[in-house]
Amino acid sequence: MKVYEKAPAKINLSLDVLRKREDGFHEVEMIMTMVDLADRLEMEELPRDTIIISSQAGYIPLDEKNLAFQAAKLIKDRYDVRKGVYIHLDKKIPVAAGLAGGSSDAAATLRGLNRLWGLGISEDELCTLGAELGSDVPFCVTGGTAIARGRGEKLERINNPPQCWVILAKPPINVSTADVYGKLRASELKQHPSTAAMLSAISSGSFPGIISNLGNVLETVTLQYYPEVLQLKQIMQRLGADGVLMSGSGPTVFGLVSKEAKVSRIYNGLRGFCKEVYVVRMLT
Ligand SMILES: C[C@@](CO)(OP(=O)(O)O)[C@H](O)COP(=O)(O)OP(=O)(O)OC[C@H]1O[C@@H](n2ccc(N)nc2=O)[C@H](O)[C@@H]1O
Ligand SMILES: Nc1ncnc2c1ncn2[C@@H]1O[C@H](COP(=O)(O)OP(=O)(O)O)[C@@H](O)[C@H]1O
Structure with missing residues (x-):
């Protein structure tokens, strides 16, 4: 069985930093929304207990440094899934660009594997898992438009801005x-x-x-x-x-x-x- 997910890029319409925290992260207040530039992920179950990543993009890591790999490993470990997955990343979002391409791939992997393996994990729980992978991952799980606080993981959904x-x-x-x-x-x-x-x-x-x-x-x-x-x-x-x-x-x-x-x-x-x-x- 295969599942497909779109992983859109985000932009920050406003980004404020309130203070530096003791844990080294910064307390932020950001308004974020998604745009229709997206990576596409194909996920296929493998009988062997392994995670394999491929991509047409030659410039991203395909091993455990890949955020999609990390997301797959996290969900497998946490929910004790003893099956494997092959994930193909069709990269369209520029890398290390401020557009959260890697975070969105991680979020799409969490959503996709939840469906592929019928785990029934709630969106809130996917966000909590996502926060372990990166500050922007919870927003990428939910998408839409939101105000993000904390280090980026505390989300409040708001209306979408007018189209432009x-x-x-x-x-x-x-x-x-x-x-x-x-x-x-x-x-x-x-x-x-x-x-x-x-x-x-x-x-x-x-x-x-x-x-x-x-x-x-x-x-x-x-x-x-x-x-x-x-x-x-x-x-x-x-x-x-x-x-x-x-x-x-x-x-x-x-x-x-x-x-x-x-x-x-x-x-x-x-x-x-x-x-x-x-x-x-x-x-x-
Ligand atoms: C700046 C923003 C704005 O949306 O996006 P990008 O430019 O990366 O797209 C985010 O805050 C980035 O989020 P993300 O890229 O997920 O960051 P993480 O992987 O969690 O953290 C990378 C590093 O950035 C710093 N960091 C991150 C978030 C935060 N609120 N305070 C921080 O100080 C930390 O040093 C951390 O080690
Ligand atoms: N699936 C992925 N797509 C893009 N970059 C990834 C991915 N997995 C890991 N990375 C690494 O994450 C870093 C940040 O990439 P990215 O998420 O695109 O940045 P940004 O959050 O600034 O938009 C890069 O150094 C890249 O090598």
Whole structure:
């Protein structure tokens, strides 16, 4: 038997860090939503008690470092499943990009194996398992739009934002999330995005309200260490995106655009500077 799952990318419409915690993680307040750029996973039961990962992408680990492998191992161990699984990852989401590609693969693996093996695990329990794999995994289990607190695992579902175009551009650099949080001086931040104002813009369906409240405190680190990300933001702004922000710890920059007529101009303009550009919609 086989099951299939889609693993969409996320963007952070706002990302605030409240403080550094004693456990080394940071207390965050983020508003996250999914976009329709997705990896696809195929999972097939194997009679032998083993986990095998394959992918068309040559640039991700296929062993126990792969987050899908870790998710499969976690669910097998916790629910004492003595069967194996072959997981094929059709990667479409750029890696180490601030789009949670690996986290979304892990979440899709948890959802898929729950179905494949008929385990009957609740969504809440899948989120709890997911939190053991990474801070963004619980959100990727539920999807939709949510405010995430704690280290990212405490979720409150909110309405989806009004539909718009999302243009993603990833410069050819790899940014480590741990490195960005490590360089952040949370207590010295001068400006914080208003999570409350973003929530209210989303709940009233105000696109201009969303645009004026886009904010991400991790830009203070990534833009300083990688000036090409700042340059990409400026180019996207000049090309006419309504609002532009870095997603997560970067380096992907996203532009929100309400009018379809503007999209191809921005896409073509960006392609002159950056090979990896995607035009997608929010998942509603
Ligand atoms: C920044 C965000 C925003 O959505 O996304 P990405 O840029 O990775 O996509 C997340 O907070 C990333 O979540 P995730 O990528 O799951 O992080 P984890 O694997 O749990 O942690 C990686 C490292 O980041 C740091 N970390 C992570 C989350 C957090 N709230 N505080 C932290 O300080 C820790 O040093 C940790 O060792
Ligand atoms: N299934 C996977 N897909 C992508 N990256 C993975 C996967 N499993 C492990 N990784 C590793 O996780 C790291 C972060 O990848 P990713 O989740 O794409 O980053 P981000 O959260 O910044 O979007 C990379 O170093 C990558 O090698």
